[in-house]
Each structure stands twice: as C-alpha cells, then as structure tokens.
Amino acid sequence: MIEALRQLVDSSGLLTGTDIGERYLKTRGYGTAGIPLCVVRPKSTAEVSNILKLCHVHGQTVVAQGGMTGLVGGGAPLGGEVVLSLERMNKIEEFDADGRTLTAQSGVVLQAAHEYCDQRGFMLPLDLGARGSATLGGVISTNAGGVRVIRYGMMRESVLGLEAVMADGTVMTSLNKMLKNNAGYDLKHLFIGSEGTLGIVTRAVFRLRPKPKSINTAFAGLARFEDTVAFLAYLESTLGGELGSFEVMWGAYDEFVRQRCPSLRPPLNAGQAFYVLLETLGNDPARDGAHLEEVLANAMEKGLVADAAVAQSEQQRAAFWAVRENAGEGYRALGPLCAYDVSMPIRSMGDFGERVDASIGKAYPGATTLVLGHMGDGNLHVVAAVGSGTPETHKRIDDIVYGIIRDLGGSVSAEHGIGTVKKDYLAYSRTPEEIALMRMLKRTLDPKGILNPGKVF
Amino acid sequence: MIEALRQLVDSSGLLTGTDIGERYLKTRGYGTAGIPLCVVRPKSTAEVSNILKLCHVHGQTVVAQGGMTGLVGGGAPLGGEVVLSLERMNKIEEFDADGRTLTAQSGVVLQAAHEYCDQRGFMLPLDLGARGSATLGGVISTNAGGVRVIRYGMMRESVLGLEAVMADGTVMTSLNKMLKNNAGYDLKHLFIGSEGTLGIVTRAVFRLRPKPKSINTAFAGLARFEDTVAFLAYLESTLGGELGSFEVMWGAYDEFVRQRCPSLRPPLNAGQAFYVLLETLGNDPARDGAHLEEVLANAMEKGLVADAAVAQSEQQRAAFWAVRENAGEGYRALGPLCAYDVSMPIRSMGDFGERVDASIGKAYPGATTLVLGHMGDGNLHVVAAVGSGTPETHKRIDDIVYGIIRDLGGSVSAEHGIGTVKKDYLAYSRTPEEIALMRMLKRTLDPKGILNPGKVF
Numbered sequence: 001m002i003e004a005l006r007q008l009v010d011s012s013g014l015l016t017g018t019d020i021g022e023r024y025l026k027t028r029g030y031g032t033a034g035i036p037l038c039v040v041r042p043k044s045t046a047e048v049s050n051i052l053k054l055c056h057v058h059g060q061t062v063v064a065q066g067g068m069t070g071l072v073g074g075g076a077p078l079g080g081e082v083v084l085s086l087e088r089m090n091k092i093e094e095f096d097a098d099g100r101t102l103t104a105q106s107g108v109v110l111q112a113a114h115e116y117c118d119q120r121g122f123m124l125p126l127d128l129g130a131r132g133s134a135t136l137g138g139v140i141s142t143n144a145g146g147v148r149v150i151r152y153g154m155m156r157e158s159v160l161g162l163e164a165v166m167a168d169g170t171v172m173t174s175l176n177k178m179l180k181n182n183a184g185y186d187l188k189h190l191f192i193g194s195e196g197t198l199g200i201v202t203r204a205v206f207r208l209r210p211k212p213k214s215i216n217t218a219f220a221g222l223a224r225f226e227d228t229v230a231f232l233a234y235l236e237s238t239l240g241g242e243l244g245s246f247e248v249m250w251g252a253y254d255e256f257v258r259q260r261c262p263s264l265r266p267p268l269n270a271g272q273a274f275y276v277l278l279e280t281l282g283n284d285p286a287r288d289g290a291h292l293e294e295v296l297a298n299a300m301e302k303g304l305v306a307d308a309a310v311a312q313s314e315q316q317r318a319a320f321w322a323v324r325e326n327a328g329e330g331y332r333a334l335g336p337l338c339a340y341d342v343s344m345p346i347r348s349m350g351d352f353g354e355r356v357d358a359s360i361g362k363a364y365p366g367a368t369t370l371v372l373g374h375m376g377d378g379n380l381h382v383v384a385a386v387g388s389g390t391p392e393t394h395k396r397i398d399d400i401v402y403g404i405i406r407d408l409g410g411s412v413s414a415e416h417g418i419g420t421v422k423k424d425y426l427a428y429s430r431t432p433e434e435i436a437l438m439r440m441l442k443r444t445l446d447p448k449g450i451l452n453p454g455k456v457f
Numbered sequence: 458m459i460e461a462l463r464q465l466v467d468s469s470g471l472l473t474g475t476d477i478g479e480r481y482l483k484t485r486g487y488g489t490a491g492i493p494l495c496v497v498r499p500k501s502t503a504e505v506s507n508i509l510k511l512c513h514v515h516g517q518t519v520v521a522q523g524g525m526t527g528l529v530g531g532g533a534p535l536g537g538e539v540v541l542s543l544e545r546m547n548k549i550e551e552f553d554a555d556g557r558t559l560t561a562q563s564g565v566v567l568q569a570a571h572e573y574c575d576q577r578g579f580m581l582p583l584d585l586g587a588r589g590s591a592t593l594g595g596v597i598s599t600n601a602g603g604v605r606v607i608r609y610g611m612m613r614e615s616v617l618g619l620e621a622v623m624a625d626g627t628v629m630t631s632l633n634k635m636l637k638n639n640a641g642y643d644l645k646h647l648f649i650g651s652e653g654t655l656g657i658v659t660r661a662v663f664r665l666r667p668k669p670k671s672i673n674t675a676f677a678g679l680a681r682f683e684d685t686v687a688f689l690a691y692l693e694s695t696l697g698g699e700l701g702s703f704e705v706m707w708g709a710y711d712e713f714v715r716q717r718c719p720s721l722r723p724p725l726n727a728g729q730a731f732y733v734l735l736e737t738l739g740n741d742p743a744r745d746g747a748h749l750e751e752v753l754a755n756a757m758e759k760g761l762v763a764d765a766a767v768a769q770s771e772q773q774r775a776a777f778w779a780v781r782e783n784a785g786e787g788y789r790a791l792g793p794l795c796a797y798d799v800s801m802p803i804r805s806m807g808d809f810g811e812r813v814d815a816s817i818g819k820a821y822p823g824a825t826t827l828v829l830g831h832m833g834d835g836n837l838h839v840v841a842a843v844g845s846g847t848p849e850t851h852k853r854i855d856d857i858v859y860g861i862i863r864d865l866g867g868s869v870s871a872e873h874g875i876g877t878v879k880k881d882y883l884a885y886s887r888t889p890e891e892i893a894l895m896r897m898l899k900r901t902l903d904p905k906g907i908l909n910p911g912k913v914f
Contacts, residue, residue, distance in 0.1 A: 145639075171890065180602050414639060437644055
C-alpha cells in the first residue's frame with residue numbers, strides 16, 4: 001500500500017514511520033490517537049482522487065486532515081489509516097469582486113483567506129479562535145460556527161459550492177457561484193459538517209460580504225437571565241442587521257477572570273449576575289458609535305441593563321474580547337478541565353446554567369463551573385474543574401451535562417461536531433430514525449466504510 | 458388501494474373520480490398533467506405515515522401537493538398516483554419569541570404565516586408573488602427564493618429543523634430550534650429543495666427575524682450594465698445589512714411596460730438602458746429614508762446612476778413594485794409566452810442579456826425578449842414572445858436560452874426547481890457525477906421509486 005501510494009504523489013508527498021510528526025497524530029481535543037499507516041500530502045484534486053481509488057480497491061481506511069484544531073478528535077487517526085493531509089492544497093484560485101465570491105483549495109488557512117479578502121475590501125465572515133491554523137476544508141467539514149453566527153450564519157451559509165472526492169475516488173465537482181441555484185438536489189450539504197465521513201472536500205466557492213466600515217464593541221452588566229433575553233431582543237429590533245455578536249458570560253465566569261486571570265481587565269465592576277459582550281458591524285462610521293451608545297442608554301433606562309461600557313479604541317476593543325476569549329492562564333490554574341459545547345432554545349439557557357452548576361457542585365463539592373457562550377445562537381460553553389481529569393470523572397460530568405441537555409431538547413454539539421469525543425451522546429440529541437438515516441447515507445456514499453471510520457457514529 | 462386508503466383518513470379525507478377538483482390536477486406552470494388514482498388529505502403526520510406505509514408495500518406512486526403554485530410542474534400528477542395534499546395540515550403549533558422560532562405544519566399558507574408573525578413583531582423573510590396560495594411545505598420542498606434573498610437567503614436558510622415522512626412511512630422528526638447544531642449530519646437539507654422526491658415534509662421550525670421598523674424603496678435609471686454592478690457593490694458597502702432587494706429591469710422591459718401596461722406608472726423617464734428597484738429594511742425610521750437619499754445622491758455624483766426616485770408613501774412604494782411584479786396585462790397582450798428562471802455569475806449578466814435578445818431575435822425576427830430579475834442573487838427571468846406557443850417553439854427557445862446558460866456556467870433553475878419542465882436541461886447545469894449522486898440518494902431514500910416519480914430526473 002505504501003509503495004503504491006508513493007507512486008501517486010511527489011517525493012515529499014508521503015511520510016512514514018518517524019517522519020510522521022506530532023501534527024498528524026492528534027487534534028487539540030482530547031480524542032484518542034493511534035498510529036496511522038502513513039501520511040499522504042496530495043497537491044491536487046486528481047491526486048486525492050487517485051489516492052482514494054487505490055484505498056477503495058484495497059479497503060484501506062483514510063482520515064482527512066486540515067489544521068487539526070478540531071476539539072472532538074474528528075481528524076485524529078485511530079490506528080492503521082492513511083492520513084490524507086490537505087495542507088499542500090493551499091491555493092486561492094479565484095476572486096470575483098462583482099459576484100462577491102472566493103474559490104479556494106481546502107488547505108488554505110482561514111486567516112490567510114481572511115487577509116486575502118480584507119485586502120480587497122471583503123470579508124469571509126466565519127471567524128473563530130483557531131483562525132491561524134484551521135483550514136477552509138476543516139471549517140467546512142465541521143460546519144464551524146464562531147462569534148458572528150447571529151449575523152452571517154454557520155460556515156454552511158458561506159459555502160456556495162464545493163468539490164468533494166468520494167470514497168471510490170469519484171470527483172464530485174459542484175462549484176456553484178450563485179446565491180440561487182435550484183437545479184436538482186443541493187449536494188454540498190452532504191459534505192458540510194459530516195466530518196470527512198462521506199467524502200473529502202478539495203475546493204469550495206465562498207460567499208463574501210463587504211467589509212464593515214465600522215465596528216463597535218460594548219460590555220454590559222445585567223441582573224437577571226430574563227434581562228439578557230430581553231436585551232438581545234431589544235438589540236435585534238433596534239440594530240437589526242448590524243448586530244454581529246452577542247456573547248454572554250455568567251457571573252461566575254467574571255469572578256473567575258478577576259481571580260485567576262491577572263492579565264485580563266474586565267471593563268465593568270464586579271457583582272453583576274450576567275455580562276454581555278456585544279459588537280455591531282456597521283457601514284456608517286460617523287453615526288454607528290453614537291447610535292450604539294444611544295441604544296445602550298435606552299436599554300439602561302428601560303431597566304434591562306445595569307451597567308455598560310463602549311470600547312473607545314481598537315485597544316479597548318481587544319481588551320473586551322480578551323475577557324471572553326483569552327482566559328487560558330486562568331483555565332490552566334484550575335487544573336484538569338472538562339469542556340462542553342452545547343446548544344438549546346434560548347429560553348432554556350437560564351435553567352441550564354442553574355442546573356449544570358448545581359448538579360456538578362452536588363457531585364463534586366467545591367467544583368468550579370463556568371458558563372458562557374454565543375447566546376444569540378443558542379450556543380453555550382461550559383468549563384468544569386473538579387480537581388480530577390480521569391476518564392471516569394470525564395464520563396461522570398459528561399453524563400450530567402448531556403443529561404440536562406437531553407431534558408431541555410438541546411444539542412450535545414453546537415459547533416464542534418461529534419468526532420470520537422461525543423459519539424456516545426449522539427442519541428441524546430438525535431432520534432433513532434435520524435441516526436438510522438445517517439447510517440443509510442454513510443453506507444450509500446462509503447459502502448466499504450473507509451472514510452474516517454469510528455467517527456460520528 | 459382506494460378502499461384501504463379510505464380507512465386511514467376521515468370521511469372528507471379521500472376524493473375520487475369527479476370529486477377531484479382542478480386544483481389537484483395541475484400547477485401554475487405548463488407541466489403535463491395526468492389523472493391521479495385518488496386524492497388523500499391527511500390531518501396529521503401519523504396519517505401521512507400510514508398512507509405512505511400502505512403505498513410503499515404496494516409500490517403505489519405518490520405525489521405530495523402544497524398550494525400548486527410551482528412553475529415547473531413539480532406537484533402535478535402524471536397519471537395513476539395517489540395525490541397526497543397537505544392542505545388540511547395547516548396548524549401553527551408554536552411561536553417562541555425568545556428563540557425567534559415558529560413551528561408549523563406544512564399546509565399553512567405562506568401569507569397566513571406572514572400575518573401571524575407580523576402581529577407578533579417578527580417576520581418570516583421569504584416572500585414571493587404566490588404568497589396567498591403557496592404553502593410552507595411547498596416553499597420548503599422547492600427551496601423557494603423571491604425578492605429578499607440578497608438579505609435573508611433562500612428558504613433553506615430560514616428552516617432550522619423539519620419533520621419528513623420517508624417513502625416507507627418512517628417519520629423522521631428533526632425539529633431543531635437552534636441556530637447552531639452540529640450533532641451529526643444535517644438531514645433537513647435532503648428534503649429542502651428536492652421537490653418531494655425524497656420524502657414528504659410534514660412540519661418545520663422556522664427562524665424568524667425582527668420586523669423591520671422602516672422600509673424605503675427607490676427606483677434608479679442607469680446607462681450601462683457595468684454601472685448596475687458597481688451600483689450594487691456601492692449599496693452593499695454603504696447600506697450593508699439593510700439592503701433587502703436589488704431588482705434589475707433591462708430597458709426593453711421598461712419600454713414594454715410603458716407600451717403594454719397602461720395601469721402601471723414607471724416612476725422615472727423612459728430611455729435608460731437599465732432600471733433598478735431597490736429596497737432597504739432598516740430599524741431607524743427617523744434616519745433611514747434620509748440616509749438612502751444621501752446614498753443615492755452620492756451614487757449620482759459618482760456617475761453610477763443617471764436618474765433616481767425614492768417612494769414618498771406606501772402607495773408610491775406599491776406603485777414601484779407593481780412595475781416590477783404586476784405586468785400581467787402586458788404579458789397577456791404579447792400572446793403565447795416562454796418564461797425562464799435562470800442564474801449565472803453577476804458579471805456574466807450583461808453578456809447574457811445581449812446574447813439572449815440577439816439569439817431569440819435571430820431565430821424569430823420581431824420577437825419580444827424581456828429580461829429582468831433579482832440581480833443581487835445572480836437570478837434573472839426572461840420572457841420571450843415570438844407569436845407561437847407550440848411545443849416545438851418552446852423547445853427551440855429553451856435550447857437557445859439554456860444553451861447560453863450552459864456556456865456561461867449558470868443554472869437552468871435559479872429558484873423554481875426542475876419538476877418536469879426542466880428535466881431535459883438538468884445536465885446543462887450539473888455534471889454526470891452530480892446527477893449520479895442525486896440518483897444514488899434517490900435510490901437509497903426511495904428504493905421503490907414511489908415518491909413523485911418522473912420529476913427532477
């Protein structure tokens with residue numbers, strides 16, 4: 001197999017044995033890792049197709065890899081696979097300013113695509129912390145989310161067309177460039193978010209948006225959960241299309257930041273039950289900042305918001321976001337962590353926060369439970385530190401958190417996917433009929449089960 | 458079969474023979490119509506499931522029907538099918554203001570859903586001319602588009618979750634309510650836009666948006682196609698999220714309106730090469746109108762726009778839209794028509810307009826060819842009147858229009874779907890590999906081929 005693969009790529013296209021670096025062995029999440037047979041690094045769709053044809057004939061398993069920044073082990077080899085890394089397929093192929101599209105290969109790093117678009121007055125809206133390593137193919141395969149979903153949707157909504165190589169090597173080129181195209185089934189959705197189990201995405205066409213001309217960022221403190229819900233509704237009805245982010249942090253997270261993250265500077269006083277970080281993306285720099293201040297003043301007058309601050313400089317804006325995103329030093333100080341990415345109807349979030357805190361605290365007295373997330377999207381993250389990081393502890397806390405999610409009709413994975421990490425809990429959020437249909441699709445598109453086996457289900 | 462079906466529904470749930478009214482026999486488009494075996498009108502998902510179980514066992518074909526306003530014959534029986542009309546499944550089940558979702562059965566008429574949401578301060582953004590008869594299930598099954606896609610996307614983007622009954626009667630309930638849910642494959646996309654060939658949609662959860670507080674509408678005249686492209690880009694970068702519609706009419710359409718539609722009042726003088734109808738959906742009534750006037754004045758100063766008018770009343774707004782949408786009297790005066798719904802990259806639209814006019818004019822001297830459409834979405838409509846409406850004439854003009862679309866890498870169906878009318882041209886826009894994958898999905902989800910046979914491919 002290795003020798004046959006060697007014929008299909010150039011001299012630096014195949015890695016074996018000790019040449020296989022750490023980056024191919026595990027993802028950022030805590031998924032299990034095994035030793036792959038080898039790593040192939042194709043440079044074109046034709047090479048990907050040839051590799052899959054060969055593997056298909058021999059029933060050889062294949063795991064596709066992007067930037068390896070996923071958090072559920074989706075890209076990690078479990079043992080014996082051919083790792084197919086898209087890292088050398090990193091060309092931006094076409095930019096169309098009139099049609100506002102970008103066509104690029106899967107291995108392009110998200111940040112490189114951002115910079116390319118930014119220089120031309122456009123934006124690819126998907127943004128997340130791992131932008132410096134996550135690849136376009138990776139964020140498509142996981143249907144990534146991030147901090148601007150309330151305005152621009154998940155990755156899925158920014159993909160107009162794509163090319164995927166199927167299990168048997170068939171190249172399915174569907175590089176649609178139009179917002180409207182109802183000529184037959186919309187096949188791209190099979191490959192978006194299916195974590196490399198139905199095909200390997202090699203190229204895609206992205207919908208770009210004009211770059212906003214002004215960004216305004218604010219922090220607000222609120223006394224009650226229902227105020228955060230009403231505040232979101234108020235912002236949506238007054239700011240409409242301008243609201244780009246609405247991130248909520250429970251009071252316990254604010255306390256944690258103040259105690260454990262000396263480099264962070266929360267802009268408001270301590271003691272609020274909830275903090276909201278919000279951002280508007282506007283097109284009228286002369287007006288947008290003042291308009292946001294006016295809207296916040298009205299929200300205070302209405303009694304929705306107890307305290308608020310608007311960033312007055314790019315530096316302050318970065319400091320606001322750092323409170324939300326850069327608590328790494330504090331997390332490290334907490335010891336072993338269990339982290340969650342879940343979604344639920346917005347009205348259930350207050351209940352969820354209370355129950356998750358109480359239930360983990362009951363099982364592990366003295367536990368630290370932090371809740372925060374993209375409230376506008378129904379997406380919360382939970383970080384629990386109970387002093388132990390054993391698999392048994394993980395499982396016990398998983399059972400608690402996902403059990404509450406099941407009760408609330410939520411999802412065990414809002415934006416990270418299932419991978420290996422959440423496989424056991426898929427049925428908490430999906431019905432037997434749904435899972436049966438997923439398996440039916442898997443058998444149809446990958447009858448030999450060679451694509452990323454052991455992931456999702 | 459009829460007697461067995463009769464046991465599954467109430468006394469008014471089954472129609473046969475002369476009780477089968479015209480509405481069940483053909484759609485608005487010019488698709489072929491045949492005589493169905495009978496019409497069943499279930500009142501619940503369980504009844505739909507029982508009907509499909511029975512039909513599946515007996516290999517009985519089934520065609521699902523909504524409002525029958527589709528334009529490609531997708532809902533029309535071809536002969537011998539059980540017509541499954543969702544018309545009695547017309548309940549709105551749940552409205553969630555906090556989560557901004559609506560859950561409803563498939564048979565709810567689009568306009569009824571609009572009114573329900575409007576009364577509660579929200580909007581279901583999808584809007585189109587057939588709103589008074591099209592049903593939610595129909596606009597899901599056809600992935601309908603309309604005049605607000607540039608801002609809110611196609612129907613697909615407004616569906617958070619759905620329930621579909623599969624060919625064998627299995628109920629696939631996937632009523633997700635969150636913007637973010639990556640727990641396994643996103644199955645809803647199989648059923649959205651597949652024209653009832655993969656399953657029958659019975660219920661859905663819709664994403665609502667806050668109702669805009671101000672709507673401003675303008676008409677602009679432009680001298681060159683490239684100005685319309687630059688004008689769109691200028692509006693997107695200055696109005697951003699507020700731009701709701703950007704509709705372009707070629708000069709020949711304006712002439713046609715002036716000559717053939719005496720009840721319409723074009724707001725600008727004749728003689729421009731292109732006319733644009735644009736609309737903003739904003740949240741600041743005190744500012745939005747003046748802001749749009751300022752943006753238009755700037756566009757005139759830049760030389761992009763030659764002439765412009767902003768609607769000063771709701772009555773004027775309706776008159777502006779009527780020029781775009783209500784040319785029925787003029788169409789009737791033209792005699793037999795061939796109408797098209799195609800999409801292409803925006804930069805190819807000028808070329809398309811010239812070629813389609815020249816090619817039809819060459820084949821049929823004296824022909825009237827009108828081009829207009831949702832330019833911001835890449836979607837144009839063409840209406841051709843050549844004095845004959847025979848199938849041979851239709852085919853000859855189809856070949857001309859779709860041939861140009863194939864050359865330009867466009868789609869033979871932007872928003873109407875394929876149905877029976879466009880089946881012969883599917884391969885103009887999709888590759889053999891894509892069509893093979895569509896057929897593979899069809900065989901997997903509907904192995905006996907009982908769901909809407911003869912449609913799409």
